[in-house]
Amino acid sequence: MRNLLSLGATVALALIAGGIVTAETPETRMSRTAMSAAVDARLRVPDVDYRRHWVQLGSYSVLADEPTRGAKELHVVYAHPASVDAYRKTGTFPDGTILVKDVFVAKTEDLTTGTASYANVLVGRFVMVKDTGNKHAANSPLWGDGWGWAFYEGEEMRKTVTTDYQVDCLGCHEPARGTDLIYSQGYPVLKSR
């Protein structure tokens, strides 16, 4: 193992000397992989029963392609109570804040209030983790722009399908850059009471 690493380092140094690659050696590459796995693990869906123990920030209903059918999806966002308290005081989410967004296929019924839609089947969950100062951006393509970003399909909680937040996530959030990439206008509880 030591020989292999040593050989790798030698090759890397030779390539650097030739101006072909940057100063990354197999050792630093391995270290970065481990670090990437560690920071990405922080993006998992929390084990805690957040729908019971956290604060619901707000819900977005997304209209069906055939509008008379009501909403096709309901998006419901949760944060830890301490993050909500901090936001109310400072207007920003503190470092480490976890946002979980449940994406549900909506079910629509003709009820006495009208055509009414509610959360039915879980499509998946978005997790964002606040990374003040972009400490993790260099270590993983799931981190950047002040957040970690990951989507989990269905009931999956550990293995994300996201490979690059700039490709998979940022496009939808870019219009909200003025509010730290979060659609906070839909979250009444963030306003001080």
Place this chain on the structure above:
Amino acid sequence: MRNLLSLGATVALALIAGGIVTAETPETRMSRTAMSAAVDARLRVPDVDYRRHWVQLGSYSVLADEPTRGAKELHVVYAHPASVDAYRKTGTFPDGTILVKDVFVAKTEDLTTGTASYANVLVGRFVMVKDTGNKHAANSPLWGDGWGWAFYEGEEMRKTVTTDYQVDCLGCHEPARGTDLIYSQGYPVLKSR
């Protein structure tokens, strides 16, 4: 005062003797008014910051009269954490459970997810309080069918506009009689995790 009450009692007894009225005396009538005020006070919007401290059971989005405009209202329901825990165990809300339903006028925007609607201006709040065994139904027209019922306009928290739950509330809830008059199909958190 004692004389007036005494006179009242005498008149009441005379009327009862004549078969004209039931056994209600001014004393019991006064007592019922006080009791009614007392039980109705339990229907006020809770002073606690329930959006921060309670559990959001679920949200209903109600389609606009012109469907392409998305949702016109979002209804967001909250209960105390202990009530949620009890429901998960027993499938029913325990006596005294308070449900608060925020009714918001929705704001709709064309966002990257599509035509998306979120809570904007508070129209008012419905409060329901579970009354197992209908203990309060005889004392106030706001109680019956196993619940207390009251609506509060806008930010009002103490003075309800509801005068008779059977007239003002039951019509909309009657279709949900099979689930204790609550539209619990929209409340994913009530299912055990």
